[in-house]
Amino acid sequence: MDQSEDPRELVRKIDQATRIASRINDQTTAERLRAWIQDLRQTLQQRLEARRTKQAISARAREIWEQSGCPAGRDLEFWLQAESEVRGRSQE
Numbered sequence: 001m002d003q004s005e006d007p008r009e010l011v012r013k014i015d016q017a018t019r020i021a022s023r024i025n026d027q028t029t030a031e032r033l034r035a036w037i038q039d040l041r042q043t044l045q046q047r048l049e050a051r052r053t054k055q056a057i058s059a060r061a062r063e064i065w066e067q068s069g070c071p072a073g074r075d076l077e078f079w080l081q082a083e084s085e086v087r088g089r090s091q092e
Contacts, residue, residue: 007051010044056086 014037021033060082065071068078 007047014040057082
């Protein structure tokens with residue numbers, strides 16, 4: 001599966017596969033389809049969590065940048081500091 005796939009596309013695939021699975025009479029095929037749906041749901045959750053984390057890091061990096069007087073050329077420094085803080089909070 002494409003790592004950059006839009007979460008909306010994953011939701012569309014989940015909905016479509018769920019509709020198809022409800023119409024399938026072959027038990028083996030239905031079970032395989034349900035397993036694939038579960039995989040899609042897990043992938044969707046991972047993508048959404050990654051998006052939330054990136055947004056939190058971005059917001060915190062901007063806060064740090066502003067608190068530091070908006071200096072130029074220190075983007076990576078602020079990003080890494082924000083990433084460390086955000087990931088540290090999520091591990092607590």
